[in-house]
Amino acid sequence: MAQWQELLRLDPALQGRVSQLYERKFPREIRHCLCVLIESQDWDLAAVDENKANMCFHTLLVYLEEQWNRSIQENSVLQGPDFSGMKNYLLKHFQDKPLNLAKILSDCLKEERKILASAQGCGGTAMEQKWRELDNKVDELQRQTLDVKKEIKSLEALNEKLDYIQKTWQSQVEQHIGLAQSNAVVEEECLKRANFITQTKQMVLQQILNILTLAEQIVPTVTDVELPEWKRRQQMACIGSPVDTCLDNLQKWFTTVADVLLRLREQLQKLQDQNKKYSSTDVSDLSAPMAEIEKFALCLLTKLLANALVVEKQPVMSSLPHRPLVLKTGVRFTVTVRFLANLPEFKCLLKVKPVFDKDVEEATTVKGFRRFDINWADCKVLDVDTPDGGLVAEFGHMSLKERKTRAKGQNESRLGVTEELHIMKFVTGLQHAGLECDIEASSLPVVVISSTNQVLGAWASVMWCNVLSTSEPRNLLLFDDPPPLTWQQLSQVLSWQFLSVGQRELDKNQLSTLKDKIVDYPDDLVHWSKFSKNEGAWIWIDGILDLIKKHLVDLWRDGSIMGFVSRKKTQVLLQEKQSGTFLLRFSESNRDGAITFSWVEHTNGETHVHAVEPYTKQELSAISLPDIIYHYSLRAQRKMTRNPLLYLYPDIHKDTAFGRYYTETSAPKKVVDGYVNRRFASISDNPTPPPSPPREMDMTDMTDMDLDETMEKQYLIQELFSDLLSDLPELPDPWTSNQEMPLTQTTYADPVSSL
Template sequence: MGKEPKGVTDIGKVFKKVMNSSMSQWKQIQQLQIKYQEQVGYLYDDNFPMDIRQVLSNYIESQDWDTAANHESMATVLLSNLLSQLDRQCSQEQNFLQRHNLKFIYQQLQTKCKASPLLMAGVISSCLREERRIISTASIQEQGPLEKSMQNSVAFERQKNMDNRVAVIRSSVQMMDQAVKYLEDMQDDFDFRYKTLQSRDPVDRNTEVMKQEVTRLQEMLNNLDFKRKENLSKMSDVIKEIDALIVSQLNPELMEWKRRQQINCIGGPLLTGLDQLQNWFTLTAQSLFQMKRQLDKLGELILKVTYESDPIPLQRPQMEEQVKYLIYHLIKSSFVVEKQPCMPTHPQKPLIIKTGVQFTTKVRLLVKLPEVDYQLKVKTIFDKDLPPGRVNRQFFILTTTTKVMDVEESSNGCLSVEFRHLQLKEKKYVNGTKVNEGPVSVTEELHSLSFEAQFNIQGINIDLETCSFPLVVISNVSQLPGGWASVMWYNLLTDEPRNLGFFASPQRASWGQLSEVLSWQFSTFAGRGLNREQLCMLGEKLMGQQASQNECQVSWSKFCKENIHGKNFSFWMWLDSILELIKKHLLPIWNDNCIMGFVSKETERARLKDKEPGTFLLRFSESHLGGITFTWVEQSDSGEAKFISVEPYTKSRLSALPFADIIRDYKVITDGEVPENPLKFLYPDIPKDEAFGRLYNSQQNKVFPYIPSMLIPISTLQTTPPPCSSPEPPMSPGMFDMLTQHLSPLEIETAMRSPYSE
């Protein structure tokens, strides 16, 4: 007996465990470890309560929320159905407390669904996607480097510290209000006594009473001077504290959110924290504006009372400039791209724009400013201020480029604007000269979308500007896979917001980073990520045996541009074609974990050789783009294991017949014998009908007025080699008659496929 490859036993156990029953996504979550369930718990809030996810799990998982999140009519229909089912669930619920809670949730949800169906559909879509990613992470049993960086164990403590620090500053500023008011009262008292003394008869000024009054006034002035200095000192300390807060915590938190946004764009963890950032930015801005008013008040006080060495005119101008500087830069940095540019037709592939196709994007001001509501006009500019020669193709925005920011009540009252109908058109001629493509390919040419706005608040002129992450502009949908590879590679490896020359000399990626992102592609687009064994096979295919090392470096060219040895396609083109095949033709089978998928021929044979005859497994073709094949084991006359593979099925074949039905009805004819189905057990030992039964096409069980027809996949298996290498001839009339006798009353449309070995 040969020795099985490392990891065979483990994956066999995992494969069998998952295949014992077909589980919904929500049931899979309920079987996760507590630490993963807690991550799921963070997804749900008042916008979309977990109670709804629990009671309507089947309905929620059966709908296409990704598409609904970009089509209002579809979102409205799906949410209306969801509310109807929830209302029915309320009426059927026997538990009084649960019925009460569901009714309350129904009322709240009804309001939100009517107000913003697209937002609600987007929330549900994001939650489902994040659930899939968490399930995928749990199957690997080890978080990758990017996942760990996005879920830093000290993040919660850091956030708590930030909350406390902002609260302390707000409290200090509020106390300064009282201090300034007390200072004003002291000054009013001094001013009254001083003017009273001035109004006295000059004859009385040398009396003892007058001398005491002058002494009293001097003490009051000394106290007033002391309080002014004290207040200014405290205000200076608060300004320094706000400055330190912005530099050491607020700006880094914003930069970290932007990095999380990059990782989320390429399939990473759900993007959260913007509302929290808005809260911090707004409270900090409120503190600064309040201090500006306090400084303005001090300026009014010295118009009434001032004296030699008065600290207010000496210190106030510099402090006022500091406050204005902080306000300017705080508001300027709070102008962010909340939703990166994305075509509604490809909601999970942002930052790729096709000419002539509408795309959407959204910008937001993290400081809530009632003074400028409905006044901020935001203008979009494509490829602003690019250095000469940086891009070869040039584009302009065909549609309206200016919109006014509005208060978004459904999102904590933030000030935002969403551009939903932007569209690019290419400039074929620039200055009368036709534009030609340069040395950089279309999908490696990066572009930028900028946003600008101007406004004045309390005498401070602020020029707002932000930009999207670099974009890839395509003119044909065939360029989409290459464009997505560029988006993944850029956002994986750099946090620079506008490094448009990145692909002139692209960085290398470690296999640890890249494998994590590849698994995200499967959890995002196909519902289930890749386990360690599958990723190991991909690593070996890309880099050889050295792929076992996570720190092994992969070049951009190796990943996307160079052809696999002996093939006419690259690694990424091969992998992307498999993703498309799963998404369009194999999704239920893939999510039920029936497809082992990425396994070498050597490992495949090692796993099958000691199994019962008729045991088979499904794997993706290594020689065909977007192909899937199955291999089964038989026992030869000599007692040795014999392995038989079928020629890969591609999208053209699977468009005509579901893959589960192919497995159910597959027949092999051996030297004129009665056709038989050789497929008995899905690896490791699951009866075929138990594994695929729920996915069989049920049409054949229905009663029709005509004899139903069925497409039967048939292979000819010869024990002796054919006399020549020419293709197999069509079935003879005698063989066809024999087949119809055994399968009557079915009308058989045969599809001749020969056993195949890659």
């Protein structure tokens, strides 16, 4: 389901928050009308890549132009959305600044996802509440740090004044002997001031200690709870989950807490400098407590920064953008890392180096895993090169090369190529203001293939691994003895695959059909070998995913394809429906992905449910499925043809369901270069016996020659002028009825509002 459609189901208060996102930024009407198209574009990448921003911008313009032309052809300009006005708005405001459009939509889509997360039952509400509480703690940390800064500044003024008084009074006493009798009074006053300064220092140290105590609660929450939860969401996003993987919150928390700890260390240093400079005014030794507090602050800061490096975008090849973590030897892939403590002090300070299978050589060697080196594994400096000013480095020109380190047959792995799991790490070191720490971040397990025909098995491994391997360090020997998945786990992942490819998840009926096909264990478990090996279910499912991606995205997104429904269930669903009702389902026998339609006919008191031979990808490349449905016909006796497909299950007229996708209009076409226009027609022999002739018609009045001549003329007219006659009533069929056929008005759904 489109993200916008989910937002439309929210309560009025949350919809109001969505509406505020677009105020004075972007027309909400355009967001509504182009919801699916907008969400299909990668606006996050477009926001940082001007070429990508231009591509996305022109995609919107082309779509609006197509819809405008269609509304003109259908004479529905006043009935539908103002596509022309939308196009003019985009040209006026973003023609010269497509990057601005990309940034606006990228930010708005992220905020929409946050609003959706907050509305997803108790879990979303609890998460939002938890984040709000953490925000409040971090804000309190900042506020208290500012108070400490003010107190230390006032201490500096007090010390200066006391030091001035002491030095000035001593000078005056030396010049005026008579003032010596007042010396005791002045010394007592100075002592009072010194005691006050000491008490203030102790109070400030206690304030700093309180801040560090609060930071001691926040740092583990950020590093040990929120960061692993984000990594888990990223894992699920890699295998298709629509979860939010935005780093804004984490970066805010890491940056703010790191800044507070750095500022506290600076304030402690100022206190120490004051002690040295104004030692004559200090009546107590606070050096030991300050040293302990400094050590405490340094420990917290080290823990925070050691976890601040993350793999923002997992390894992915540009040729397989929807299947990250599958890498092919010799083929370029990209990875992006980010340092979450986004402070000016760290800009250009960190050099990150990628390393493949760091610290896992022993485990992989035991099992005979292949070893790889990274080509062009140069260090990258974390610099500010993103719109939000993040400390980011993109490794965009890396590839893998296998080491030839073992003799053939020696210490061979028991696992196949697509079951080997590898890790890429990114390492760096930080030295700043007395702080030294080693920092590293790990990718999710990747599968390295040597041939494109191994992608299918590799992606199955990636899905299986990321469902089961939920924490670090990752189990790279998972497939040595792969645990089974519950049907609940697998069904969710499979549903995400269809969401990623076709913008629509599987419903409960489709999942039920898949379960019957995949699960045959009483404990509802699916074993790795049954899912992926040889003739496993995944091969068939992946063929259907590819079929949807290449030829059926629109129909799948609209819900026009029932898809996963058995032949037996098809019979049950259709037999009670009116003649001409049909449904679309995937072939269960074609492993490469194919689709068929089944329809029902009631003849002579009998019910017949028929299915056409499935259409393959090759056939759908020549003509789209909506056009096949529109032109499909059955050839009855004596060459008469008719289209048996009238209503998409349960009772939607086929033109309402598919009219917007027809590529041929009903208007007659011109003769080009002397040739008569032709069309690709799908014709089958009628599997249903024709009904008995109606009693009202006297067949003795029509000779066989007249009958043949009449039907032959009708056949020729249909073949030559079908486009012209498509909106006219069909000629009476002498085999079925002598009644006049009603003129059926074809209606077309709004191509945008129905999304």
